[in-house]
Amino acid sequence: MIITFKINGEIKTQEIKSSLLLIDLIRDVLRLKGTKPGCLEGECGACSVIVNGAAINSCMYLAINVDGKEVTTIEGLGNNENPLHQVQEKMLENGAVQCGFCTSGMVMTTKAYSDKCIAEGITPTREEVKKSLEGNLCRCTGYAKIIDAAEAVYKK
Numbered sequence: 001m002i003i004t005f006k007i008n009g010e011i012k013t014q015e016i017k018s019s020l021l022l023i024d025l026i027r028d029v030l031r032l033k034g035t036k037p038g039c040l041e042g043e044c045g046a047c048s049v050i051v052n053g054a055a056i057n058s059c060m061y062l063a064i065n066v067d068g069k070e071v072t073t074i075e076g077l078g079n080n081e082n083p084l085h086q087v088q089e090k091m092l093e094n095g096a097v098q099c100g101f102c103t104s105g106m107v108m109t110t111k112a113y114s115d116k117c118i119a120e121g122i123t124p125t126r127e128e129v130k131k132s133l134e135g136n137l138c139r140c141t142g143y144a145k146i147i148d149a150a151e152a153v154y155k156k
């Protein structure tokens with residue numbers, strides 16, 4: 001079947017099998033390798049991307065479901081050519097990255113949550129920030145610096 005969607009600001013029309021997972025569309029078809037395959041069972045959040053403003057696990061999401069929608073991956077935020085997004089900056093400033101395997105998922109989840117909080121005029125508590133990241137696992141850092149970074153997004 002043929003789907004049309006926007007990814008990182010660019011409109012794409014793509015022929016896909018109805019069984020194709022979004023993570024495979026992103027990594028294997030579109031060759032965007034920043035979205036990471038971890039557990040592939042919806043448990044680790046390494047594959048998190050944003051679809052129409054909400055963070056989702058792309059390993060548990062059929063690619064056909066992005067038809068007519070807007071997808072953002074880590075490549076759609078800051079990179080070597082474009083300024084880093086605030087969430088990426090806070091991750092760096094707070095030393096929240098070790099091996100980096102979980103980082104794109106952490107950034108995408110934090111971006112979706114912070115966009116929602118900012119739109120609603122909410123400053124979340126540290127506990128709420130922690131809860132927002134409960135679907136994202138990190139095998140390296142012990143989480144404190146990641147939570148510090150996510151919390152710092154709300155500090156002026």
Ligand code: FES
Pocket residue numbers: 036037038039040041042043044045046047048057058059060
């Ligand atoms: S790879 Fe998707 S949740 Fe772990």
Ligand code: FES
Pocket residue numbers: 096097098099100101102103137138139140141
């Ligand atoms: S920094 Fe290594 S898994 Fe999180």
